[in-house]
Amino acid sequence: MSSIYLVDYYSNTIKSVVHQITVIPKIIFLLFVLFSVVISKSLFNLILIFFVIAFLIVIAQLPLLKILKWSLYSAFFASLFAVSQIQYGLLPFQTMLKAIDAALLMLFVVCTTPYPALFSLFGKISTILANVFFMTYRFFFLIIDEIQTKVMVLKIRGGYVGGPIKTLKNIGSTIGRLFIHSIERSEKLYDIMIIRGYRGVMFSRTTFRFRLFDLLLIGFGVLIFLIAIIL
Amino acid sequence: MHIHIPDGVLPIWLWLTGFLVTSILLVIVLPKLKKEIKKIPMVGMMTAVALLVMSIPLGLPVHLNLMVLIGLIVGVRWSLVVALTVNFILASFGHGGLTIVGLNTLLLWLQATAGIFLFRFFIKFFKNYFASASIVTFISLFLSFLLLVGIVAVSQVDPRNFLSHKHEHQAVETAYHENHESEVNTEKIKKETEHAREEETLAHTKISLITFTILSLPIFLLGAVVESLVTGFVVQFVRRVKPELIIKSLKH
Amino acid sequence: MKEEIIKVGCIKHRYPDKTEVSVCGLEFIVRSGEKIALIGANGSGKTTLLLHLVGLLKPAAGKVEIFGVDPCKKFSKIGRKVAMVMQNIEDQLIGPTVFDDIAFSLVNYGVPRKEVEERVGEIIRELKIENLKDKIVHYLSGGEKKKVALAGALVLKPELLILDEALAELDPETIELTLKILNDFAKRYNTAILMATNDIDLVPRFADVVYLLEKGRITFKGSFKELSKSKKEYKICIH
Numbered sequence: 217m218s219s220i221y222l223v224d225y226y227s228n229t230i231k232s233v234v235h236q237i238t239v240i241p242k243i244i245f246l247l248f249v250l251f252s253v254v255i256s257k258s259l260f261n262l263i264l265i266f267f268v269i270a271f272l273i274v275i276a277q278l279p280l281l282k283i284l285k286w287s288l289y290s291a292f293f294a295s296l297f298a299v300s301q302i303q304y305g306l307l308p309f310q311t312m313l314k315a316i317d318a319a320l321l322m323l324f325v326v327c328t329t330p331y332p333a334l335f336s337l338f339g340k341i342s343t344i345l346a347n348v349f350f351m352t353y354r355f356f357f358l359i360i361d362e363i364q365t366k367v368m369v370l371k372i373r374g375g376y377v378g379g380p381i382k383t384l385k386n387i388g389s390t391i392g393r394l395f396i397h398s399i400e401r402s403e404k405l406y407d408i409m410i411i412r413g414y415r416g417v418m419f420s421r422t423t424f425r426f427r428l429f430d431l432l433l434i435g436f437g438v439l440i441f442l443i444a445i446i447l
Numbered sequence: 448m449h450i451h452i453p454d455g456v457l458p459i460w461l462w463l464t465g466f467l468v469t470s471i472l473l474v475i476v477l478p479k480l481k482k483e484i485k486k487i488p489m490v491g492m493m494t495a496v497a498l499l500v501m502s503i504p505l506g507l508p509v510h511l512n513l514m515v516l517i518g519l520i521v522g523v524r525w526s527l528v529v530a531l532t533v534n535f536i537l538a539s540f541g542h543g544g545l546t547i548v549g550l551n552t553l554l555l556w557l558q559a560t561a562g563i564f565l566f567r568f569f570i571k572f573f574k575n576y577f578a579s580a581s582i583v584t585f586i587s588l589f590l591s592f593l594l595l596v597g598i599v600a601v602s603q604v605d606p607r608n609f610l611s612h613k614h615e616h617q618a619v620e621t622a623y624h625e626n627h628e629s630e631v632n633t634e635k636i637k638k639e640t641e642h643a644r645e646e647e648t649l650a651h652t653k654i655s656l657i658t659f660t661i662l663s664l665p666i667f668l669l670g671a672v673v674e675s676l677v678t679g680f681v682v683q684f685v686r687r688v689k690p691e692l693i694i695k696s697l698k699h
Numbered sequence: 700m701k702e703e704i705i706k707v708g709c710i711k712h713r714y715p716d717k718t719e720v721s722v723c724g725l726e727f728i729v730r731s732g733e734k735i736a737l738i739g740a741n742g743s744g745k746t747t748l749l750l751h752l753v754g755l756l757k758p759a760a761g762k763v764e765i766f767g768v769d770p771c772k773k774f775s776k777i778g779r780k781v782a783m784v785m786q787n788i789e790d791q792l793i794g795p796t797v798f799d800d801i802a803f804s805l806v807n808y809g810v811p812r813k814e815v816e817e818r819v820g821e822i823i824r825e826l827k828i829e830n831l832k833d834k835i836v837h838y839l840s841g842g843e844k845k846k847v848a849l850a851g852a853l854v855l856k857p858e859l860l861i862l863d864e865a866l867a868e869l870d871p872e873t874i875e876l877t878l879k880i881l882n883d884f885a886k887r888y889n890t891a892i893l894m895a896t897n898d899i900d901l902v903p904r905f906a907d908v909v910y911l912l913e914k915g916r917i918t919f920k921g922s923f924k925e926l927s928k929s930k931k932e933y934k935i936c937i938h
Contacts (some may be wrong), residue, residue, distance in 0.1 A: 219540055220536070250545060259530065290451070296450070296663055299662055312684055315544070318454035322538060327589050343474070343478050343500060345528065347487045348532050349535075351487060351490075351495075352536070356499065363502070375519060375520070384673065384676045387680070391677065392681040392685050394496060395516070395685060395692075396685060396692070399489060399492065399493075416484040416487070422626065
């Protein structure tokens with residue numbers, strides 16, 4: 217998925233002030249703001265949150281338009297709910313804005329925090345979950361080229377031009393091949409991991425610290441939350 | 448395929464219940480999975496494949512997630528972990544809300560679990576892998592869609608809950624005062640006010656639920672038909688090239 | 700006489716597609732602290748032999764012994780003594796960041812966190828890859844990945860280090876540095892190093908003993924000087 221690829225790229229290559237903030241303060245900020253979005257009953261508040269996150273995205277040197285475009289994906293599904301509330305004044309707008317705000321917030325956090333740091337938090341809950349998250353992450357980037365090549369080959373060889381059923385059959389065969397190859401590769405990877413001593417432990421070293429900007433971000437989150445309660 | 452519920456649509460108690468149920472299931476399942484660490488790389492790989500498969504262009508406004516197929520390969524317990532991982536990663540870039548990860552995990556897990564059990568049953572009668580896999584996938588997706596509609600119904604998406612609680616409270620309070628003035632016993636008052644509140648809420652839920660279902664149904668049908676056919680073709684292909692994978696799944 | 704840590708008799712392997720590969724001829728023995736170069740053209744059976752040593756392949760016939768045990772059955776008993784750098788480096792790197800990957804084996808063997816930090820720090824300094832420490836693995840270049848994989852193997856301070864084309868595609872400067880580290884490592888920790896390679900130029904700078912594999916047969920065992928004198932075998936090797 218190209219957006220995962222880019223999100224990963226942004227979080228690992230951009231060196232803004234926001235990127236330097238460690239994962240825990242970002243999660244605390246995320247929870248405060250997300251909760252503010254969820255409980256918010258004021259359209260004004262939701263618009264305010266939208267601009268605050270957009271501002272933070274700019275500060276983080278991220279491409280605002282691209283991230284806004286991604287956040288609109290959530291608006292598509294939110295519209296199913298919004299349309300069913302169309303007779304209730306501003307409510308549909310609130311529903312849409314809540315979805316966009318929340319998506320924008322998530323994107324802001326993942327575009328400024330490398331996935332390993334985020335996933336390391338799962339290690340505190342369950343080693344199995346942490347293992348699966350880390351391996352999914354690593355394997356995603358191992359096979360992304362393969363699937364892109366397969367889709368390209370499918371297109372070049374006329375896989376999309378023989379009518380809908382033929383197209384789906386071609387896609388099915390491509391995915392089938394991908395499944396088989398991936399399973400065989402995962403078996404091979406397991407063997408290699410065993411040679412490297414694998415006994416069910418996967419971890420990522422994460423920095424936990426609270427410096428000025430870390431505290432500022434938390435403070436910002438608390439402020440937004442307080443405004444949401446007041447409004 | 449599944450319809451992503453965004454943040455802020457469902458009431459807090461409902462999505463918290465989603466997290467609670469998912470957590471309980473994880474507490475039951477995870478200790479058992481500790482004995483199966485050999486499967487972890489395959490589960491990680493399948494989750495990665497699921498995320499990647501979503502990016503395959505279909506020329507339609509829907510994407511695949513192939514949970515039924517993944518369920519057949521990894522089994523019931525690991526499907527829960529795959530569903531959680533996929534949903535968390537999807538939510539992390541705005542596909543479905545973070546607060547809804549619990550509920551969405553249950554929706555995807557239902558697809559996988561129903562698919563596994565139905566496939567074992569269907570293959571005995573049909574003996575045709577394409578037909579069995581396609582029908583089973585469609586039924587599993589439909590069950591998951593019913594659960595989604597059920598969630599929306601339970602959520603009592605009453606717009607007034609979103610706009611302001613004042614109106615409803617006023618109605619309830621008025622009913623209370625009227626009853627109080629006529630000096631009826633307290634229990635009766637409570638029952639009546641609750642009934643009034645329920646009726647009001649249900650009336651609004653019904654409206655939004657019908658609209659929501661009518662809007663979602665075409666998207667669901669389109670996605671479900673595509674996913675069912677693709678799953679059928681994948682299973683048919685795998686059965687031809689590496690049959691032991693599918694046979695293994697029948698023995699889980 | 701140094702301890703024999705690898706002993707391989709004539710082995711035969713049958714792949715699922717029914718292809719048979721055998722490694723026979725002279726007996727293959729590696730002693731502790733020895734630096735061995737296993738040379739031969741592509742398809743001569745080098746990788747097949749190495750995969751048997753770590754128990755990834757089970758011989759259909761013949762015997763493999765490492766530290767006195769059959770690696771196919773009891774690799775977990777000797778796992779801590781053995782490290783390997785694979786030909787396909789992509790599949791070897793598991794950890795999300797460079798630090799995590801180098802620490803992978805240590806963490807799984809239950810080495811205390813503080814010691815893990817120290818040992819990883821030490822090895823990345825030796826290999827001069829401090830700048831990569833917090834990088835995500837999939838953003839590394841091919842050469843950087845090789846260095847990280849090597850670091851992940853060396854950090855274990857193994858008694859036997861197996862390298863399958865580990866220096867291929869590295870720049871001359873890095874090859875020089877790596878050879879220096881490997882030679883030093885073998886001396887310091889009495890580590891036996893077995894390197895399979897196509898690159899004949901590496902051999903005199905590294906190996907005490909050379910094994911030549913030709914179409915599944917070990918046709919030569921001796922020093923590089925002896926190999927150089929044996930013109931016929933030397934020619935086969937460089938082709």
